[in-house]
Amino acid sequence: MKPILTLAAALLIAAPSFASEVDDATEMKIMAMLAEMECQMDADDIEVEDDGYDLDDVICKGGNQFDIKLDKDLNEVSRRAE
Numbered sequence: 001m002k003p004i005l006t007l008a009a010a011l012l013i014a015a016p017s018f019a020s021e022v023d024d025a026t027e028m029k030i031m032a033m034l035a036e037m038e039c040q041m042d043a044d045d046i047e048v049e050d051d052g053y054d055l056d057d058v059i060c061k062g063g064n065q066f067d068i069k070l071d072k073d074l075n076e077v078s079r080r081a082e
Contacts (some may be wrong), residue, residue: 022046022053029074034058039066052077 022030027043030053034040038061045056052071059065069078 022048026053026074030055030070033074057082 041058047054055068065082067080
């Protein structure tokens with residue numbers, strides 16, 4: 001039984017991530033929107049979700065840091081201070 005568990009664990013670890021990446025055009029729109037808001041972030045921290053996008057570790061003017069959620073049309077739906 002132990003070899004089967006070891007094999008299952010190895011397959012889970014080796015399984016590729018199926019998370020979608022942000023296309024270049026959308027990434028550029030998000031980064032431009034943030035610049036207008038006087039905010040910035042690492043584009044690698046944009047996560048695609050079923051209902052839109054999750055922007056992690058957004059740093060805005062004054063040094064405040066937020067997690068921001070956008071809908072599929074890039075409208076801000078929530079902002080949480082970190």
